[in-house]
Amino acid sequence: LAKTTQPISMDSYEGQEVNITCSHNNIATNDYITWYQQFPSQGPRFIIQGYKTKVTNEVASLFIPADRKSSTLSLPRVSLSDTAVYYCLVGDMDNAGNMLTFGGGTRLMVKP
Amino acid sequence: DSGVTQTPKHLITATGQRVTLRCSPRSGDLSVYWYQQSLDQGLQFLIQYYNGEERAKGNILERFSAQQFPDLHSELNLSSLELGDSALYFCASSVADSFDGTITDTQYFGPGTRLTVL
Numbered sequence: 001l002a003k004t005t006q007p008i009s010m011d012s013y014e015g016q017e018v019n020i021t022c023s024h025n026n027i028a029t030n031d032y033i034t035w036y037q038q039f040p041s042q043g044p045r046f047i048i049q050g051y052k053t054k055v056t057n058e059v060a061s062l063f064i065p066a067d068r069k070s071s072t073l074s075l076p077r078v079s080l081s082d083t084a085v086y087y088c089l090v091g092d093m094d095n096a097g098n099m100l101t102f103g104g105g106t107r108l109m110v111k112p
Numbered sequence: 113d114s115g116v117t118q119t120p121k122h123l124i125t126a127t128g129q130r131v132t133l134r135c136s137p138r139s140g141d142l143s144v145y146w147y148q149q150s151l152d153q154g155l156q157f158l159i160q161y162y163n164g165e166e167r168a169k170g171n172i173l174e175r176f177s178a179q180q181f182p183d184l185h186s187e188l189n190l191s192s193l194e195l196g197d198s199a200l201y202f203c204a205s206s207v208a209d210s211f212d213g214t215i216t217d218t219q220y221f222g223p224g225t226r227l228t229v230l
Binding site for chain 1: 114154200204219220222224226
């Protein structure tokens with residue numbers, strides 16, 4: 001199983017750049033890396049997805065090294081509304097079929 | 113609004129009872145996923161259906177079952193409820209089958225059903 005490991009929590013201040021790293025040592029060749037954001041009592045929301053190198057959208061950037069054993073979600077100039085839990089998701093495949101694996105998530109607290 | 117709907121929004125019941133949670137995927141999505149999230153816990157994948165067929169199972173208890181109907185809506189049945197089953201239950205949908213070995217399809221999550229077992 002492509003188990004993911006993320007920091008349990010992180011603190012930041014408004015206006016700072018936040019980088020959250022996810023480890024996924026057993027990532028399979030076909031797996032993409034997807035990040036989700038979740039606010040309390042709401043369903044997770046897609047942020048960004050990538051396979052290798054760097055991906056950028058209007059919300060975040062995703063950096064993936066050549067070995068793909070980790071990935072880093074970068075949130076530029078965070079605001080209070082970015083306080084949420086961020087999940088790294090890596091698809092997994094085994095002989096019985098794939099199983100998505102959400103990590104424990106990283107609880108980001110943005111302070112004024 | 114993700115386009116995924118879940119009913120009911122809240123559900124309060126007693127131990128030993130049985131409940132059914134309902135999910136309607138986004139228009140055009142063929143895959144439905146069910147997740148459980150206990151208080152301050154991460155998301156636990158339960159089960160996935162694609163176009164009516166079960167595709168993957170996660171940490172789903174034998175007391176729980178699900179199905180996807182021809183109109184693609186899905187139901188999660190929870191029976192012999194225990195206090196520990198109290199949680200948020202999320203449904204998500206995606207266009208394709210995330211387990212087809214190609215791209216990990218983006219999942220769109222519903223607002224969840226909060227189940228409280230007393």
